[in-house]
Amino acid sequence: MDKNEAFEDQTGVITLLWGPRERPSRGPKPALSVERIAHAAIEIADAEGPAAVSMQRIAGDLGFTKMSLYRYVPGKAELIALMIDTAIGEPPDLDGVPDGWRAKLQSWAWHIWEVYQRHPWLLGAIVGNRVFGPNELGWMESAVAALDGTGLDGGERLDAVLVVNGHIRNIAQQTVTTAGTTMQHAEQATASTLTRLLRQHGDRYPALTAAIASAAANSSQDQGLEFGLRRILDGLAMLITDRST
Amino acid sequence: MDKNEAFEDQTGVITLLWGPRERPSRGPKPALSVERIAHAAIEIADAEGPAAVSMQRIAGDLGFTKMSLYRYVPGKAELIALMIDTAIGEPPDLDGVPDGWRAKLQSWAWHIWEVYQRHPWLLGAIVGNRVFGPNELGWMESAVAALDGTGLDGGERLDAVLVVNGHIRNIAQQTVTTAGTTMQHAEQATASTLTRLLRQHGDRYPALTAAIASAAANSSQDQGLEFGLRRILDGLAMLITDRST
DNA sequence: AATAACTGTGTCCACCGGACACTATTTTGC
DNA sequence: GCAAAATAGTGTCCGGTGGACACAGTTATT
Numbered sequence: 051m052d053k054n055e056a057f058e059d060q061t062g063v064i065t066l067l068w069g070p071r072e073r074p075s076r077g078p079k080p081a082l083s084v085e086r087i088a089h090a091a092i093e094i095a096d097a098e099g100p101a102a103v104s105m106q107r108i109a110g111d112l113g114f115t116k117m118s119l120y121r122y123v124p125g126k127a128e129l130i131a132l133m134i135d136t137a138i139g140e141p142p143d144l145d146g147v148p149d150g151w152r153a154k155l156q157s158w159a160w161h162i163w164e165v166y167q168r169h170p171w172l173l174g175a176i177v178g179n180r181v182f183g184p185n186e187l188g189w190m191e192s193a194v195a196a197l198d199g200t201g202l203d204g205g206e207r208l209d210a211v212l213v214v215n216g217h218i219r220n221i222a223q224q225t226v227t228t229a230g231t232t233m234q235h236a237e238q239a240t241a242s243t244l245t246r247l248l249r250q251h252g253d254r255y256p257a258l259t260a261a262i263a264s265a266a267a268n269s270s271q272d273q274g275l276e277f278g279l280r281r282i283l284d285g286l287a288m289l290i291t292d293r294s295t
Numbered sequence: 296m297d298k299n300e301a302f303e304d305q306t307g308v309i310t311l312l313w314g315p316r317e318r319p320s321r322g323p324k325p326a327l328s329v330e331r332i333a334h335a336a337i338e339i340a341d342a343e344g345p346a347a348v349s350m351q352r353i354a355g356d357l358g359f360t361k362m363s364l365y366r367y368v369p370g371k372a373e374l375i376a377l378m379i380d381t382a383i384g385e386p387p388d389l390d391g392v393p394d395g396w397r398a399k400l401q402s403w404a405w406h407i408w409e410v411y412q413r414h415p416w417l418l419g420a421i422v423g424n425r426v427f428g429p430n431e432l433g434w435m436e437s438a439v440a441a442l443d444g445t446g447l448d449g450g451e452r453l454d455a456v457l458v459v460n461g462h463i464r465n466i467a468q469q470t471v472t473t474a475g476t477t478m479q480h481a482e483q484a485t486a487s488t489l490t491r492l493l494r495q496h497g498d499r500y501p502a503l504t505a506a507i508a509s510a511a512a513n514s515s516q517d518q519g520l521e522f523g524l525r526r527i528l529d530g531l532a533m534l535i536t537d538r539s540t
Numbered sequence: 541a542a543t544a545a546c547t548g549t550g551t552c553c554a555c556c557g558g559a560c561a562c563t564a565t566t567t568t569g570c
Numbered sequence: 571g572c573a574a575a576a577t578a579g580t581g582t583c584c585g586g587t588g589g590a591c592a593c594a595g596t597t598a599t600t
Contacts, residue, residue: 060488068492077577078565104556117558118579126557174422177468179485182492187500195502204509205518213523216465217458223422224457240424243305247313247427255432257440264449273450278458284533285526322546323596349587362589363548371588 060181062124063131067183082112084122088136091129092169095137100171103133134176135183137169141192151290152283154196155210159218159279162189166222173223201293213282221275305426307369308376312428327357329367333381336374337414340382345416348378375420380428382414386437396535397528399441400455404463404524407434411467418468446538458527466520 071084090111094103105116105126123129142161144154166172182190193211202210245262252259316329335356339348350361350371368374387406389399411417427435438456447455490507497504 064488064492068496074567074577076565076567076575078567078579080578082578105558106556115580117560117581120558121578174419177419177422181485181488184496184499187492187496187503191500191503194506198502203513204506204511205513206522207506208510209519209522210526212465212469212519213462213526216523217461220457220461220465240426243309243426247309247432251313251429251432254429255436257443258432258436261439261449261452265453266449268448268450274454274457277451277454278461278527281455281458281530281534282523282526283530285528285530288529288533289526319546321544321596321598323548325547327548350589351587360549362550362591365589366547 062128063181066123066128066132067135067181080121082114082118082122084132085136086112087119087122087129088132091133092137095133095171096169100174103130130175131181131183134172134180135185137172138165138183138185138189140185141188144192144196151197151200152287155193155214155283155286156279158189158193158196159214162215163218163222163275166219170222173219176219200290202290206289210286214279217278217282218275221278224274307373308426311368311373311377312380312426325366327359327363327367329377330381331357332364332367332374333377336378337382340378340416341414345419348375376426376428379417379420379425380430382417383410383428383430383434385430386433389437389441396442396445397532400438400459400528400531401524403434403438403441404459407460408463408467408520411464415467418464421464445535447535451534455531459524462523462527463520466523469519 066084073080087108091103091108094107094111105119109116109119119129123132142158144157147154147157190211193214194207197207197210200207245266248255248259248262311329318325332353336348336353339352339356350364354361354364364374368377387403389402392399392402435456438459439452442452442455445452493500493504493507
């Protein structure tokens with residue numbers, strides 16, 4: 051498919067994501083639109099996982115042949131980029147959140163968490179160097195803006211947003227399954243296989259076995275998101291108070 | 296390929312990763328081995344990205360036909376699982392690291408960072424619910440063991456390791472490209488496209504534009520790993536001192 | 541020696557992304 | 571009004587993918 055993804059020309063993605071969407075004057079009226087195609091693809095990915103998204107499938111769902119899609123989209127890679135930015139959607143408005151940067155960033159984290167819950171395939175799609183779309187940049191904007199007023203410089207704000215977003219992504223990856231099953235099911239399955247493996251080979255992993263046993267006893271499971279987020283925000287708070295004194 | 300990954304029976308992966316590897320008594324001697332196959336696949340992925348790893352390609356590199364591989368591996372998904380655990384490799388020995396949990400966890404973070412640098416395709420391969428392999432569990436073990444002596448309970452230790460690992464993964468994803476180019480190239484490319492996009496649409500993203508300009512001015516780039524790791528460890532330290540008093 | 545188990549090969553299949561030629565449709569300039 | 575130009579959707583073809591299956595060759599057991 052792609053022999054060297056680093057040398058892909060990003061022009062196709064850029065024009066699809068950022069370029070103007072103007073109808074040519076001559077020729078028959080298009081029966082489809084990039085938006086309809088993207089939404090159909092997202093629907094498939096949401097319901098049946100990213101592997102089910104093929105050109106044939108999308109076109110079939112829309113009632114067209116697969117080659118007709120190539121009138122709207124230069125290729126599948128570009129379509130996926132558009133799927134990503136469309137699925138991420140509009141960034142949240144954090145102006146209504148009071149109480150300064152910490153509450154704003156926390157709210158932002160929960161919003162992006164919901165996005166990942168709604169579109170689990172996003173987690174596997176946003177790896178590697180990519181061209182950012184308008185919505186994706188909008189999310190970064192709102193998060194960086196939440197750190198206005200703190201004494202952090204630009205690089206630190208970017209890094210801080212990176213850490214928070216990364217944590218949510220990471221937790222979502224652990225929690226969510228790619229296909230249609232609920233996260234309870236998936237977590238339960240992995241947890242049970244993990245405990246089964248540890249029951250057999252536990253002697254090789256004493257600390258891990260003890261930790262999991264303790265976690266199960268205290269029923270302190272699924273705190274990963276809040277735990278890590280609190281740690282990260284605590285660490286940021288330390289830096290911010292440090293800067294402001 | 297896979298219509299619903301959540302319902303995959305993990306038995307194939309489990310037996311391949313954890314099961315005994317015993318030669319049957321009768322029949323010709325196998326000319327290959329799962330290890331050789333996995334290593335050949337890893338070599339391809341390291342050099343040309345994960346998309347270049349196909350059964351035909353692996354078999355061709357080994358001088359066999361692709362169908363011969365299926366005598367050793369039930370399918371490609373299982374082979375990838377084995378690739379992952381093999382590429383992660385032996386966990387680091389942190390007993391030699393002095394100075395308590397913080398230095399140990401920091402050392403652990405840099406070790407896993409190096410693994411992700413060596414095998415960038417890992418970042419795209421370890422998404423979703425998966426069965427852990429022996430080595431992967433070994434890394435978790437060594438990280439959890441590093442938190443021995445802190446007052447944290449089992450669940451907190453697991454969550455802490457999750458956060459640190461997630462951060463490294465996140466930074467590596469931003470830094471590394473899937474194929475052969477160096478990370479400098481990739482970062483440079485994305486950075487330049489980002490600035491070009493912001494130069495055109497910067498009015499929609501004022502805070503982001505300002506932050507990036509400030510970061511460029513202070514030349515405080517590529518501090519993401521250390522920045523976030525310091526914040527996370529600071530936050531953990533707060534919790535630990537809280538627990539011990 | 542016969543048999544059973546196993547290894548590697550060749551053939552076949554459905555599906556994938558995509559190139560290309562073709563017809564049908566619509567707008568423009570005359 | 572009419573021809574030319576540009577576009578939209580279709581049908582056909584191609585190389586590559588993962589994998590099922592039958593088959594011949596090899597080895598240890600009986």
